[in-house]
Amino acid sequence: MKADAQYGASPGLDDGWLGVIDFLSDWYWEQDENLRFTMMTGRGIRERTSAPSPLIGKLRWEQERIWDINDPSWEEHKAMLHARKPFTDFTYKITARNGELRYLSISGQPFFDKHGHFSGYRGIGRDVTREVRARLRRTIEHAVTQTLATTDSISECAPQIIETICDTLGWTCGAYWEYKQKDNALECIECWSNGAPGAEDFIQSRKVCALVSQTDANLACAAWLKGETIWIPDLAEQNREAGQQFPTSGNLHSAFALPVKADGKVISVLEFYSDHIHQPDTELLECSAFIANQIAQFSQLIRAREALRQSEERFRSLIELSSDWVWEQDEQFRFTFFEGNKGMQERLGISPTSRIGLRRWDIPALNLNEDDWERHHAQLARHEVFNDFIIRRTDELGRERWMAISGKPVFDSNGQFKGYRGIAKDITERKNSEQHIQYLATHDALTGLPNRPMFSELLNQAIHAAKRYERKFAVLFIDLDRFKLINDSLGHDAGDMLLKTAATRLQRCIRASDVVARLGGDEFVVLAQGIEHEKDVERVADKILKTLFKPVALLGQECRVTGSIGICMYPAHARDEQSLMKFADAAMYQAKEAGKNQYRFYSEAAQSKSLERMTMESSLRRAVERKQFFLHFQAKLDLKTRKITGVEALLRWQHPELGLISPTKFIGLAEETGLIIPISRWVLHTACMQNMAWQKAGLPPLCMAVNISARQFEDQHFLDDISSALKVSGMPAHLLELELTESMVILQPERAIGILKELKQLGVRLAIDDFGTGYSSLAQLKNYPIDTLKVDRSFIQDIPNNEDDKTMTRAIISMGKSLGLTVVAEGVETQEQQTFLRENACDETQGFYFSRPVESAGIEALLRSHRA
Numbered sequence: 019m020k021a022d023a024q025y026g027a028s029p030g031l032d033d034g035w036l037g038v039i040d041f042l043s044d045w046y047w048e049q050d051e052n053l054r055f056t057m058m059t060g061r062g063i064r065e066r067t068s069a070p071s072p073l074i075g076k077l078r079w080e081q082e083r084i085w086d087i088n089d090p091s092w093e094e095h096k097a098m099l100h101a102r103k104p105f106t107d108f109t110y111k112i113t114a115r116n117g118e119l120r121y122l123s124i125s126g127q128p129f130f131d132k133h134g135h136f137s138g139y140r141g142i143g144r145d146v147t148r149e150v151r152a153r154l155r156r157t158i159e160h161a162v163t164q165t166l167a168t169t170d171s172i173s174e175c176a177p178q179i180i181e182t183i184c185d186t187l188g189w190t191c192g193a194y195w196e197y198k199q200k201d202n203a204l205e206c207i208e209c210w211s212n213g214a215p216g217a218e219d220f221i222q223s224r225k226v227c228a229l230v231s232q233t234d235a236n237l238a239c240a241a242w243l244k245g246e247t248i249w250i251p252d253l254a255e256q257n258r259e260a261g262q263q264f265p266t267s268g269n270l271h272s273a274f275a276l277p278v279k280a281d282g283k284v285i286s287v288l289e290f291y292s293d294h295i296h297q298p299d300t301e302l303l304e305c306s307a308f309i310a311n312q313i314a315q316f317s318q319l320i321r322a323r324e325a326l327r328q329s330e331e332r333f334r335s336l337i338e339l340s341s342d343w344v345w346e347q348d349e350q351f352r353f354t355f356f357e358g359n360k361g362m363q364e365r366l367g368i369s370p371t372s373r374i375g376l377r378r379w380d381i382p383a384l385n386l387n388e389d390d391w392e393r394h395h396a397q398l399a400r401h402e403v404f405n406d407f408i409i410r411r412t413d414e415l416g417r418e419r420w421m422a423i424s425g426k427p428v429f430d431s432n433g434q435f436k437g438y439r440g441i442a443k444d445i446t447e448r449k450n451s452e453q454h455i456q457y458l459a460t461h462d463a464l465t466g467l468p469n470r471p472m473f474s475e476l477l478n479q480a481i482h483a484a485k486r487y488e489r490k491f492a493v494l495f496i497d498l499d500r501f502k503l504i505n506d507s508l509g510h511d512a513g514d515m516l517l518k519t520a521a522t523r524l525q526r527c528i529r530a531s532d533v534v535a536r537l538g539g540d541e542f543v544v545l546a547q548g549i550e551h552e553k554d555v556e557r558v559a560d561k562i563l564k565t566l567f568k569p570v571a572l573l574g575q576e577c578r579v580t581g582s583i584g585i586c587m588y589p590a591h592a593r594d595e596q597s598l599m600k601f602a603d604a605a606m607y608q609a610k611e612a613g614k615n616q617y618r619f620y621s622e623a624a625q626s627k628s629l630e631r632m633t634m635e636s637s638l639r640r641a642v643e644r645k646q647f648f649l650h651f652q653a654k655l656d657l658k659t660r661k662i663t664g665v666e667a668l669l670r671w672q673h674p675e676l677g678l679i680s681p682t683k684f685i686g687l688a689e690e691t692g693l694i695i696p697i698s699r700w701v702l703h704t705a706c707m708q709n710m711a712w713q714k715a716g717l718p719p720l721c722m723a724v725n726i727s728a729r730q731f732e733d734q735h736f737l738d739d740i741s742s743a744l745k746v747s748g749m750p751a752h753l754l755e756l757e758l759t760e761s762m763v764i765l766q767p768e769r770a771i772g773i774l775k776e777l778k779q780l781g782v783r784l785a786i787d788d789f790g791t792g793y794s795s796l797a798q799l800k801n802y803p804i805d806t807l808k809v810d811r812s813f814i815q816d817i818p819n820n821e822d823d824k825t826m827t828r829a830i831i832s833m834g835k836s837l838g839l840t841v842v843a844e845g846v847e848t849q850e851q852q853t854f855l856r857e858n859a860c861d862e863t864q865g866f867y868f869s870r871p872v873e874s875a876g877i878e879a880l881l882r883s884h885r886a
């Protein structure tokens with residue numbers, strides 16, 4: 019054992035120590051005064067070199083396969099030896115017999131003879147390859163980690179990584195290749211060399227891209243394709259044996275290429291060359307795997323960063339384009355972040371930064387009450403996603419803005435709630451349009467008043483509140499009396515103007531808590547709240563009638579319009595919407611039938627009248643078609659001459675079931691339905707024809723008075739109808755007297771004057787019927803080209819008992835005559851009345867006293883007998 023373990027001369031150690039050394043992996047050595055080895059012993063040296071040791075008799079640096087012999091460390095070592103100084107752990111590299119790189123560590127101390135003369139060195143040697151490699155691996159791994167941590171791109175740090183590996187492990191040069199998918203090629207991103215001979219050629223050769231298919235010519239491509247590390251200890255031998263031609267210079271011997279994989283795919287390759295021969299080194303391979311892994315992670319990080327950057331860029335460009343903004347809140351729901359496009363602040367009128375630190379409910383909202391906020395808090399507390407939470411706010415410029423906010427909770431990787439994140443958008447325009455659409459749907463476009471559906475809603479609310487708080491209110495159904503006439507005669511623009519004026523006036527008559535709505539056409543409705551007694555509503559109704567009657571300028575003409583109002587009280591008359599509206603409508607018709615321009619409260623009688631009216635309307639239509647009308651005539655007597663001056667044609671309706679119907683029952687309805695036009699044409703034509711028939715029968719020419727309805731007077735064909743009746747019948751125009759009412763002329767005075775003048779040009783006579791019941795005065799009438807004034811029978815009927823009526827009648831007669839008019843008293847039923855009228859110089863009388871209205875034959879007889 020001793021013999022086997024020991025090379026060279028007998029050692030300066032006794033056998034006991036040599037036995038111990040033999041168990042160690044170290045070895046013991048001695049050198050003479052010339053530093054030449056004299057002996058070596060120990061298991062470490064036996065395993066490393068052949069026997070006898072080739073080193074015996076040699077200097078340490080005369081060993082074969084020593085690396086880096088020119089390294090300064092050798093000079094330092096030699097200097098120590100010359101100085102005869104002890105040394106420890108001098109480490110150097112050699113290529114072992116099996117071609118592996120080994121690290122040897124030597125410690126030694128000089129020894130001297132008894133005279134103190136230097137006799138040589140003795141010491142211990144140790145193979146520290148494992149420790150060194152481990153240290154170098156740690157060094158490399160640390161260096162690579164450090165490098166990657168402080169860089170932004172692989173290309174920036176690749177040279178440093180290659181240099182670290184080469185420097186540390188004794189490789190000469192290296193390259194970093196990246197895979198370019200579009201070219202299916204590897205591109206050398208970075209190269210590094212220590213400047214050793216042949217390295218420059220290597221760098222030059224890496225300046226081209228290599229198709230990955232070039233596995234024969236390019237080591238990196240071979241590694242990429244294989245997906246595994248390729249280690250070639252000796253390129254020359256490899257090329258010779260395998261016939262491969264990896265380009266290299268004569269000085270580069272070993273090579274290894276290391277694929278970097280991310281998600282199982284090779285993304286790049288690290289390639290190293292050395293001017294030494296390196297056998298595959300497990301430690302280096304493991305280290306390389308670590309580095310490759312680090313690079314892969316770094317590449318992924320870079321890609322993730324780039325993806326994040328691109329995503330953020332996309333996010334920002336979208337935000338810039340979008341009207342939305344992004345917000346974040348912490349766990350306490352305090353705003354921590356706002357991001358929106360540049361115009362956001364200007365558009366929204368808020369500076370987002372001013373909201374940082376606040377909670378949503380710290381900023382006043384105009385549309386949310388406590389309950390709404392409660393619900394929102396609860397939703398957030400449950401960490402729920404919320405969508406389109408609508409808030410209306412006043413912005414910093416005092417403008418009202420609408421926002422729709424959506425958000426979702428944010429949790430960290432441990433599932434811990436971290437707050438909310440979401441978007442908000444300015445929906446003011448949308449809201450404004452919605453409100454506008456809502457307004458259009460609930461309001462009348464012409465007048466701006468609430469429309470029928472809206473009124474229905476408000477009425478139901480009023481019913482609900484009235485029920486709850488035991489309140490009363492009234493519904494006033496208003497119909498404009500002459501609207502259709504004005505609309506037909508002056509046109510729709512004038513009609514619209516009238517409706518708008520009426521709407522404005524109605525609004526002025528009511529309190530803020532009341533509602534006025536337009537139901538359609540000329541129908542309006544008022545909801546008068548807080549009504550205690552009927553007289554409260556009466557005041558409102560009076561006010562409405564007065565304000566409606568005021569003159570309106572329509573197309574440059576002064577017109578007047580009246581209204582008929584039906585009133586239904588809650589709860590006295592009705593308690594539900596339908597009944598309230600129906601009963602107010604019925605009461606309105608009652609007001610119309612009572613003579614218009616007045617109001618009526620609902621009564622059951624009104625309701626039945628309304629039904630009656632509906633039946634009447636359909637009968638009236640049939641009456642026109644079935645020619646159920648005929649005329650009665652009532653004679654007029656000249657009080658001076660006692661002659662019959664003329665007759666008044668009075669319409670009669672012979673209803674097949676109801677019998678004879680008075681015009682008072684259907685003229686109003688005929689006016690409202692427009693049926694008055696064809697009926698009036700018929701009356702006019704028949705009266706003129708009858709007049710001519712009497713003449714043809716030998717009777718003297720008589721004046722024929724025909725009642726003209728308001729609607730007829732305003733009809734655009736009115737003048738044509740008159741001309742036509744005269745022409746067709748052949749009756750001279752001066753025999754025709756048209757009886758108009760005061761209101762016809764007074765409500766649209768200018769237009770009326772124009773028509774009256776045209777009528778006068780035709781030659782017909784004009785009379786004002788029922789004088790004294792309207793709003794006109796004699797002073798006004800003097801402007802009209804009229805011939806006759808018919809004093810209303812209401813002044814006559816109480817003569818001689820009523821002094822006021824007598825006074826009034828005297829005044830009318832006197833003033834009428836002073837204007838040169840023929841004054842006719844209507845409804846004269848008694849001799850006293852006739853005497854009074856004669857004594858007061860009234861020109862003519864008409865009434866039951868002299869003659870009731872009779873059929874044509876009756877007049878014929880009267881005329882003949884009276885003449886006789």
Ligand SMILES: Nc1nc2c(ncn2[C@@H]2O[C@H](COP(=O)(O)O[C@H]3[C@@H](O)[C@H](n4cnc5c(=O)[nH]c(N)nc54)O[C@@H]3COP(=O)(O)O)[C@@H](O)[C@H]2O)c(=O)[nH]1
Nearest residue numbers: 668669680681682701725726727787845846847865866871
């Ligand atoms: N537009 C048209 N209106 C017409 C037409 N025919 C009639 N009428 C109007 O209808 C109202 C009622 O008319 P009528 O029932 O025919 O009543 C007339 C007379 O019968 C009545 N009269 C006449 N003398 C007396 C009397 O002494 N006492 C009394 N109580 N009534 C009397 O007066 C009516 C005539 O009135 P007036 O027209 O004002 O001269 C009535 O308003 C008619 O105008 C028609 O064709 N078109």
